[in-house]
Amino acid sequence: MLSLRDVSVHYGQLQALRGVSVEVPQSRVVALLGANAAGKSTMLKAISGLCRISAGEIWFEGKRLDDTPCHEVVSKGIAQVPEGRRVFADMSVRDNLLMGAFSRNESEATIVGDLDEIFDLFPILKERRNGQAGFLSGGEQEMLAIGRALMARPRLLLLDEPCQGLSPMMTAEVERIIREMRARDMTIVLVEHNIKLALGVADSIYILETGRVVMQGKPDELSESDYVQRVYLAG
Ligand code: ATP
Numbered sequence: 001m002l003s004l005r006d007v008s009v010h011y012g013q014l015q016a017l018r019g020v021s022v023e024v025p026q027s028r029v030v031a032l033l034g035a036n037a038a039g040k041s042t043m044l045k046a047i048s049g050l051c052r053i054s055a056g057e058i059w060f061e062g063k064r065l066d067d068t069p070c071h072e073v074v075s076k077g078i079a080q081v082p083e084g085r086r087v088f089a090d091m092s093v094r095d096n097l098l099m100g101a102f103s104r105n106e107s108e109a110t111i112v113g114d115l116d117e118i119f120d121l122f123p124i125l126k127e128r129r130n131g132q133a134g135f136l137s138g139g140e141q142e143m144l145a146i147g148r149a150l151m152a153r154p155r156l157l158l159l160d161e162p163c164q165g166l167s168p169m170m171t172a173e174v175e176r177i178i179r180e181m182r183a184r185d186m187t188i189v190l191v192e193h194n195i196k197l198a199l200g201v202a203d204s205i206y207i208l209e210t211g212r213v214v215m216q217g218k219p220d221e222l223s224e225s226d227y228v229q230r231v232y233l234a235g
Contacts, residue, residue, distance in 0.1 A: 003059040100147070
């Protein structure tokens, strides 16, 4: 569904991605793992058109994506949940969700119907639908950010560290949501520091170090590798 081929990204003199190739099959969860500054968020930004690539190609559903301006990427079926959630704090939960449907040219009835689906998936958002988004907890704001992205009806969802700063209970809830979305045929690229979460939900994992893919494989292959044991699972 999505293919990054030898992609490089520069920020001025700094090269953040160095010839990275990643394959994301339809209805699968692909996790990107790596230390700080490895280039994970840059990879998501390259997919969503928020930064331009300096070499390589990005393909989505059989078409070149890397020459698409970021405001058109959503209408192609890709939505990103940014690191740090960035909900509209002064707006209600319901209005935040409706903002996600902004680019859709559909009837109000269809969009309100989709709101009900989001409330099924996130009962807590239904409970708080008229409350101000800024008063939600971190975990609830993450649910809202995911729900808002789903309101764009994407076929590919980009999740940037959804469990950052969340309690184990909320992390488990995010894990449940990712499984549920996958069961509903969503394709997901998940950036994570939490290897246990990635091993638990991903179909395949890519490990990045200083802008390069240093390892890739299925969770059971990676969890047995010396590298992952030593760098991520020791202790
Ligand atoms: P983290 O886990 O800390 O979020 P990451 O793997 O997502 O890290 P990136 O945010 O992609 O890493 O950053 C990769 C490199 O690019 C880092 O050295 C970072 O400082 C640099 N970088 C990221 N964004 C910019 C920018 N807008 N301008 C200049 N340099 C940047």
